[in-house]
Amino acid sequence: MPEGHSVHRLARQFQDVFAGERLQVSSPQGRFAEGAALLDGHVLEEAMAHGKQLFLQFGNGLSLHVHLGLYGAWSFGGDSSFTGASSIGAPRRIGERETGPAGDEPVYTGPPPPVGAVRVRLVSGHGWADLRGATTCAAITADDVRSVLDRLGPDPLRNLPGDREEFVRRLRRRKTAVGLLMMDQSVLAGVGNIYRAEVLFRQAVDPWTPGTAIDAETAGRLWDDTVSTMSDGVRDGRIVTTPPRLWTGGHGSAPDADAHFVYKRQGLPCRACGTLVGMTEIGARKLYWCPACQV
Structure with a gap:
């Protein structure tokens, strides 16, 4: 599932290329036909992300x-004026890196015929966006957004x-x-x-520690480090949590194998202490951690 940095990058891309534009909204697949009709022909005023939720606010x-x-x-x-990635979304569909760029059509003549189950299509005078496979796709009111x-x-x-x-x-x-x-x-x-692990x-916190046993200083460090690492993800379009000194070559961009400390590294030596990275399930999700560093 895409983490919050990808959704914020989506909001930024929609804001950059669609905000202020009157959009054609349709549902080639048909499952969102009624919602599309409510939005069709209206101006996109703002794109906003909160966590993993994206809101495109119309006039x-x-x-x-x-x-x-x-x-x-x-x-x-x-x-060529339509900048940004050509695909952002679920790693299971497109991988952990975005693909792009989007504005690669030298003579733009309109969107191509929809391919696959396109739930919703947005079209402006300069470009288009297609959504496939989303869990939620709904036209909602301002009260619904607040809810x-x-x-x-x-x-x-x-x-x-105050956050x-x-x-x-x-x-x-x-x-x-x-x-x-x-x-x-x-x-x-x-x-x-990924960010959880x-x-x-990075903060040397045992994943099984109850929240009530986390002191305020440690909880604050978890927040600060999450802000920092996720902000890097928004900037880079991928999740890299290791410093350049651990990357092959030590400079440039991190190879995928060097991008994380523990995520998907079970059975490999911890980058800090050499203990083998562990993996188990917690809440029906795989958890990766170092049994020596996180005690």
Whole structure:
């Protein structure tokens, strides 16, 4: 499932290439036909992400609400002014790296015929965007948007005033293992399996520690490191949590094999202490950790 940095990159891309444009909205697949009709012909005013939720706010007071889930992805295309990636979404569909660029059509004559089950298509004078495979795709009101946001914890990539303190409060009031709380969207919005494993390792926190046993200073460090690593993900379009000194060659971009400390490295030596990285399941998700560093 895409983590929050990908959804924020989507919001930025929609804001850059579609905001202020009157859009044609359709559902080639047909499953979103009624919702598309409500949005068709209206101006996209703002794209906003919170955690893993994307909201495209239109001038008629409605928003397109999208949660990509395990298989959802957006594809883009257009003329040379249409900048950004050509695909952002679920790693199971496109891999952990984005593909692009989107504006690679020298003579733009409109969107191509839809390929596959396109749930919704957005078209402007300069480009297009297709959504496939999303868990949630709905036209909702401003009250509905507020209802969704009320169910979510603070988003490290928005990092609004008071968010750090609210995360610390929510984390420390629960007896649940911190390894589960870091992926609980009502505690911390946007974190998935990779950031969960990597931040807990970087801060040397035992994933099975109850939230109530985490002191405020440690909880604050978890928030700060999540803000930092996810912000890097927004900048780079991929998740890299290791420093350049650990990369093959020591400079440039991190090879995939060097990008993480523990994620998907079970059975390999810990980059810090040499102990073999462990892997188990917690909350029906795979958890990666160092049994020596995270005690």
